[in-house]
Amino acid sequence: MATATIRDVAQKAGVGVGTVSRVLNDNVSVSQETRRKVLAAISELDFSPNLAARRLSSGKTMVIGALVPYFTNPSVVRRLQGVVSVVTNSVYDLILFDVELVERRDEYLLNVLRRQMVDGLLIISLTPTDTDVQHIQQSDLPTVLVDANHPALSRVVVDNVFGGYQATKHLLDLGHRRIAYISDYLDDPFNSPVRDRFKGYRQALAEAGLEFRTDYHQQGPHGRYEARAMTTNLLNLPTPPTAIFAYSDTQAIGVIEAALDMGIKIPEDLSVIGFDNIEAAEYLHITTIRQALYESGVSGCELLLQVMANPMPEPQEILLPIELVQRNTTAPPKQ
């Protein structure tokens, strides 16, 4: 069926296109009778307004964009599920930008900004650089960060420094003295949580009068398998750690697998604590720092919708709570 246009509807209803547009947009200034006629014509012709035309004319796309790194990352997926739950109940559609190559991140962002592809943007687990922020501000696109921090942008975050502190403190309280940290690369500019948690780790260590040992900090690309390798290094040290704090649950799983492979018992011989509380952490009974993943997506999207509706002079910050979840992978060290 060659889809009907607004002109066809106008003709059939015996009114002008402006009037049809008015009833389409729930503009009040239409008489009952006229509205009825137009509505009848619309349903008769099975008319539905063309989106591209509407967008060009109105300047609004009615879509929200979500920029995410590694759509395969469970915690990112969980956040996205929160986003989707909100978007689905709004008038907006969701377009997903998956950045697998960090080098292409820039290209994505600029594209999105310049081409006016979306009315609002959610940036998830991807810390923008100052240059990025400049571009965003220049483009005037309502933007909200989720799990990423920048003072100039509205955001939904957790206190990662405190999270790192809390995880380490838990291990310390258990009596551990040789505590390692495995993480993503500390100098990844797009990942600020990794540095914050590291800071918390060192704070807790210092507070306990413990020296930071560089050989107890392993960093590498994110992932379960990469974490296994880092763990092996750690466990082969002359004086191996008795506890490992992993930057994420995914990495904690790798730590556990590597330890098990070496015949090291958890938690008897090695304590492991993760971060995030993804579903797998529950299944595997991993002690972890829970953060409200799903909720962060919900809050982020709600905040974005708000900002889109009435822009706020100041960037907003929503701080979500974190909480230690004790399960079966941490215990006091032997003897």
Added chain:
Amino acid sequence: MATATIRDVAQKAGVGVGTVSRVLNDNVSVSQETRRKVLAAISELDFSPNLAARRLSSGKTMVIGALVPYFTNPSVVRRLQGVVSVVTNSVYDLILFDVELVERRDEYLLNVLRRQMVDGLLIISLTPTDTDVQHIQQSDLPTVLVDANHPALSRVVVDNVFGGYQATKHLLDLGHRRIAYISDYLDDPFNSPVRDRFKGYRQALAEAGLEFRTDYHQQGPHGRYEARAMTTNLLNLPTPPTAIFAYSDTQAIGVIEAALDMGIKIPEDLSVIGFDNIEAAEYLHITTIRQALYESGVSGCELLLQVMANPMPEPQEILLPIELVQRNTTAPPKQ
């Protein structure tokens, strides 16, 4: 910055807008010299073509839609990850339609079809009705089904009847005679796999000379918690089953939790087999029927891209393999 338009570029380059459009679209009929001038003007003005305008004018949206039910479902997420991996490397963007309410499914589909929101559509784990198919065909929108079957549409599927058979056969081979099936509602029109696997289950039973017992089939809404309740019913029967085949791994997890709660040991007292091989099944060592989830998304999206490029007269079918993965939740029955 008030974004530059094609007109600005034309003016600055001293050419007509048509020429600018030609270089934008890699049209060959532009002299080296002219192209150079235009390109210079473009980069000088930091110009990027407006998408809405391009869409309206060309009639192409350059976006692919993915219609999914329950974006929280792990197997759906996994398939989607496959889709994303392909879309990301194409010229298309991805827009996500999440259908949480089955009643609204229709509305979504019609909307997508009529408003020309996308150039191609992927329908995941949502079996279309004949009416749906009619609408799709009328709209002439390239469409591919993933994990859903309809003879009139291109699709990526597995042999679910065989899968159900294989799962049941495994239990039978182990020596079980009292085998139950818990599943989603059998009469859900949008879920054909549930019926196919049930058919396979009954085939295997019949082949073994076993009668189908209605009290051994529990159905309900999909989910881990719902599966727990169904399992409790089963296990409280006068002669409870010694093995349970769960429609999905998610449900198998519920089965296991319910059994454990009742002090029933797995696999000693009860064998459990799931379906899908989601990540949690690996963590929990659940015996299951693996299907290539991620791969289904990849194949589906590649097929869609192909169909969009050159429409095929006949609907295509891609059949993906399934495979029994024996882990720790199935064993011979006691004595």
Added chain:
DNA sequence: CTGAAAGCGCTAACAA
């Protein structure tokens, strides 16, 4: 190879 001009289907400003 290139410029001019006619839309694509809609919204919104302007009259009436």
Added chain:
DNA sequence: TTGTTAGCGCTTTCAG
């Protein structure tokens, strides 16, 4: 309250 009309920014004829 309503009809008319001028664009929105681009692609794509149609001439030349």
